[in-house]
Amino acid sequence: MAKESSFDVVSVVDMQEVDNACQQASREIAQRYDLKGTGAALALSKKEGTIRIDAPSEFVAGQVRDVLGSKLTRRGIDLAAVRWSDPVAAGGTTVRQTGAVVQGIDQDTAKRIAKDVRDLKLKAKATVEGDKLRVSSASRDTLQSVIASLKERDYGQPLQFVNYR
Template sequence: MAKESSFDVVSTVDMQEIDNAFQQARKELSQRYDLKGSGAEITLDKAKKTFTVSAPADFVAKQVIDVLGSKLVRRGIELSAVKWGDPQPAAGQSVRQMATIVEGIDRDTASTISKDIRGTKMKVKVTIEGDKLRVSSASRDTLQEVIAFLKEKDYGQPLQYVNYR
């Protein structure tokens, strides 16, 4: 009987790279001529994995988010790993916008991924293990096909394929 091969589907982000991108964005906010002195501010809560953007206007908040996004992309963090909420009015005319950093695959997304893989009729076994999925099969070629299939799909968050053995 052939030995089963497997890989894990996970969704992780490197918090050190997010912190580096945050520090770079904050530095650019203090130096850029159109944002310097505008009252725009960005904060990162590492424990809760959230960003908070405070700005005097919605337009300025969008500029700050663009600056942060460019720094995240440059650092290798996919923008789908950050979910931005709706802008909320704050004191005076200012605006506050929160974002959460998505890490781990939630139950609904995991079941959707599992259902999609089973729908391909490939000879693989998919198990949900907490915030990751394990895909196993006797054929390594089939596992490669599953990875290619998942890369074509969009599940609203970045996926990585680890522990391929």
Template sequence: MAKESSFDVVSTVDMQEVDNAFQQAKKEIAQRYDLKDSGAEISLDKANQTITVAAPSDFVAGQVIDVIGSKLVKRGIDLAAVKWGDAQAAAGQSVRRVASVVDGIDKDTASKINKDIKATKLKVKVQIEGDKLRVSSASRDTLQEVISFLKGQDYGQPLQYVNYR
């Protein structure tokens, strides 16, 4: 019997890269003529993995979010990993928007991925291990098919395929 091969499906974000993008965005907001004196502020909470934007209006908040998004993309962070909440009214007429950085695959998404892989009828075993999935099979070609299938799906967060052996 051939040795089983496997890989892990994970969803991770490098918080150091998020911090670097945040610092670049903060610098650009301080220098850009249309945002310089607008009163817009951004903050990053590494522990809770959240980005907070406080701005005097919805329009300015949208501009700041666009700046942050462009810096994240340049740093190689998929924008699907950042979930922006709705605008909340803050002091005066200002608005606040909070984004959470998605790290790990939650149980609902993991079970949906598991169900979709089983629906392909490929001969693989899928195990949910905390915030990742381990997919194993005797055939490496089958594992490659699973990876290409998952790349074609949208689960609302970026997926990486690691520990391929």
């Protein structure tokens, strides 16, 4: 019997890169002519995996989010890895918006990915293991076609394919 090959589907974000991007964005906000002196601030909580924007208006909060987005993209982090909440009034005329950095695949998304792998009608088996998904098959070509199919679909978060063996 042939040895089974497998790979893992994960959703992992390097928090150090997120921290670097937040620091760069904070420096740019402090120096940019249209944002200087507006009171806009950007804060990252690495422990909780959240980014908080404090701004005087929703427009300025959007500008800060755009600056942060450009820095995240430059550092190789997919923008779908951050889920933004709606802006909330935070006293006076200020607005607060928080973004959660997505780490791991939740159970619903993992079940949806496993169902999509089964619907491909290939000889591949997908099993959910905590916050990741393992796909195994006897044929490496089958695994390559599963990876290609999963890359085409949108699951609302970035997916990486690791431990290919």
